[in-house]
Amino acid sequence: xxxxxxxxxxxxxxxxxxxxxxxxxxxxxxxxxxxxxxxxxxxxxxxxxxxxxxxxxxxxxxxxxxxxxxxxxxxxxxxxxxxxxxxxxxxxxxxxxxxxxxxxxxxxxxxxxxxxxxxxxxxxxxxxxxxxxxxxxxxxxxxxxxxxxxxxxxxxxxxxxxxxxxxxxxxxxxxxxxxxxxxxxxxxxxxxxxxxxxxxxxxxxxxxxxxxxxxxxxxxxxxxxxxxxxxxxxxxxxxxxxxxxxxxxxxxxxxxxxxxxxxxxxxxxxxxxxxxxxxxxxxxxxxxxxxxxxxxxxxxxxxxxxxxxxxxxxxxxxxxxxxxxxxxxxxxxxxxxxxxxxxxxxxxxxxxxxxxxxxxxxxxxxxxxxxxxxxxxx
Numbered sequence: 001x002x003x004x005x006x007x008x009x010x011x012x013x014x015x016x017x018x019x020x021x022x023x024x025x026x027x028x029x030x031x032x033x034x035x036x037x038x039x040x041x042x043x044x045x046x047x048x049x050x051x052x053x054x055x056x057x058x059x060x061x062x063x064x065x066x067x068x069x070x071x072x073x074x075x076x077x078x079x080x081x082x083x084x085x086x087x088x089x090x091x092x093x094x095x096x097x098x099x100x101x102x103x104x105x106x107x108x109x110x111x112x113x114x115x116x117x118x119x120x121x122x123x124x125x126x127x128x129x130x131x132x133x134x135x136x137x138x139x140x141x142x143x144x145x146x147x148x149x150x151x152x153x154x155x156x157x158x159x160x161x162x163x164x165x166x167x168x169x170x171x172x173x174x175x176x177x178x179x180x181x182x183x184x185x186x187x188x189x190x191x192x193x194x195x196x197x198x199x200x201x202x203x204x205x206x207x208x209x210x211x212x213x214x215x216x217x218x219x220x221x222x223x224x225x226x227x228x229x230x231x232x233x234x235x236x237x238x239x240x241x242x243x244x245x246x247x248x249x250x251x252x253x254x255x256x257x258x259x260x261x262x263x264x265x266x267x268x269x270x271x272x273x274x275x276x277x278x279x280x281x282x283x284x285x286x287x288x289x290x291x292x293x294x295x296x297x298x299x300x301x302x303x304x305x306x307x308x309x310x311x312x313x314x315x316x317x318x319x320x321x322x323x324x325x326x327x328x329x330x331x332x333x334x335x336x337x338x339x340x341x342x343x344x345x346x347x348x349x350x351x352x353x354x355x356x357x358x359x360x361x362x363x364x365x366x367x368x369x370x371x372x373x374x375x376x377x378x
Contacts, residue, residue, distance in 0.1 A: 001027045001066050005054065005098070007076030007112035008032040011112065011174060012041035015071060018106045020047050031057050031072060041298045044307075054094070061101055070102050072111040079116060079141045081186065085294035091144035097153065102163040103155075113149050116142030127170070209273035213240060215279065219266035221245065233262040239271030239280075251287050258288065278336035286343040294344055294361055295332060296352035301369035302331055317366070318373035330369055 002019065006012035007030030009248060028048035033055075034040065043051065052060055054074060056339040076090045091148065095111060102109035116127055119136040132150050137143045148168075155162055163188070175325040212375050220236045227234040235257045236246035247253065249333045257264050280293075285293045299307075302324075309312040321341035331337065331349055340347055350357050350368030 001029060001049070001064070001069055003029050003031060003057075003061075003070045004048075004070045005031040005057070005070075006112070007046075007048070007051075008042045009073060009077070010042075011171065012071075013046065014072040016046040016048065020349055027068075028210070029060075029166075036186050038298065038309075044300075045351075058097065058101075065105070067105060067107050067303050069108045070098055072098055072109065075112060076144075078142065079139050081141055084140050084144075087140055087144040089323055091141070092148050092151075095148045096129045097165065099152065099155070099166075101167070104125070104249075106164050108165040109163035111148075111168050112145075113170045114142060114145040115170045115172040117146040117149060118324040119168065151237065206273040209275075210240075210271075213268040213271070216269060217242065217246065217267040220265040223265055233260075233263050234265060236265045236267055238268040239266070240268040242268075254284075255288055258317055264288075276336065278332040279339065282332070282336040282339040282343075282345070285345050288341060290345060293340060294358070295349045296358065297349065298351065298353065299349075300351040300354070301349055302371070316369050318370045318375065320375040322374055323375050324371055324372050331369075337371070340372065344372070346370060 002025060004016060006021075007016050007028070009032065012030075016030065021377060026047045026049070028046075029050050030043060030046075030048050031052045031054055033053060066180060072095060074090075074094075076087055080097055081087060094336075098107060098111075101107070115125075116139065117135050117137050119138050119142065123131070123134045123136070128345060132146070132153060135146055137146050149362055152162075152168065153168065189223070210226055217236070217238055219239075220238070222236045224236050237249040237254055238246045238259075239249045241248050249266065249268075249271075254264050254266075266280070266284050269275060269277055270283060281293055284290075302316050302319060303313045304316065305313045307315075320328075321337055323329075325337055325341075331347065332340075335348075339345075348361050348368055350361055352358070357367055
């Protein structure tokens with residue numbers, strides 16, 4: 001049996017995937033402290049024995065003797081955290097207690113340190129254990145990780161009981177799937193700014209929206225580079241003129257690129273503040289006469305209730321535009337739904353993180369929920 005703390009987080013959920021898919025291990029106990037209401041999605045596609053709140057782990061361990069390994073990824077990971085008492089409790093004491101358990105029960109112990117321990121890099125990136133004290137982290141989070149690194153080394157030097165094998169991983173700037181819940185700590189450009197959130201924090205809404213549009217151009221250019229390295233001709237067209245980086249959005253030009261077999265990536269939204277990317281997607285779909293809009297998201301369709309709270313929640317195969325609008329199902333914003341309805345453009349809602357889903361959707365195979373078909377409910 002493997003204990004995986006932080007299993008609902010970005011790194012932890014990918015480790016769970018590796019254990020399931022590559023190593024064929026299903027005997028996992030996931031431990032976490034889920035704060036985001038949608039973070040359960042990181043676990044929904046994994047197979048594991050049980051989920052424990054972090055505060056329930058140690059009482060549970062008192063009754064178990066068959067632990068094969070502890071993979072400790074759980075921590076306060078925000079480099080902006082300034083409450084050191086919280087960091088002391090979560091990142092240091094909790095880790096120390098797990099170390100002691102692993103030592104007493106002869107269990108291998110793998111844990112997440114951080115590249116934040118290196119500070120500004122003025123002392124290099126050498127992990128010589130004799131030189132750890134020279135490192136000067138730039139924030140409290142980095143210091144909490146360095147504190148535990150040094151404490152672990154001290155246990156070895158003092159010939160205290162230690163786990164049979166142990167290792168700390170100093171992650172740098174990780175990015176990838178399952179990081180949507182990280183909010184400010186997310187790595188992808190599109191998450192740099194969300195207009196509504198920034199406006200609620202005091203920024204002018206129009207300014208915040210424009211910054212968000214620029215962030216989508218960063219994502220568009222990244223996607224273009226990835227596609228062209230795969231030998232797929234791609235053009236980025238932006239609603240805000242950036243001629244040194246991309247072509248300006250002109251409807252006929254976009255259609256011409258598509259006719260020539262190129263992939264077209266639309267950036268900078270509609271070029272106007274107060275409009276969501278959902279609305280822009282529906283608008284561009286109507287302009288280029290698209291056959292369908294794919295709403296690739298973090299859930300596998302539209303449900304009649306929140307599946308994180310209701311294990312019996314029902315996923316719909318098909319819904320009408322009217323049902324989605326009337327019941328405010330939040331598939332996309334209302335303007336986007338109405339625009340798709342007016343132009344008879346179906347919407348397919350599916351889970352982007354499942355390998356092969358995009359291909360299945362393009363082929364017209366059943367995947368997720370179809371909005372714009374018949375309605376399963378009256």
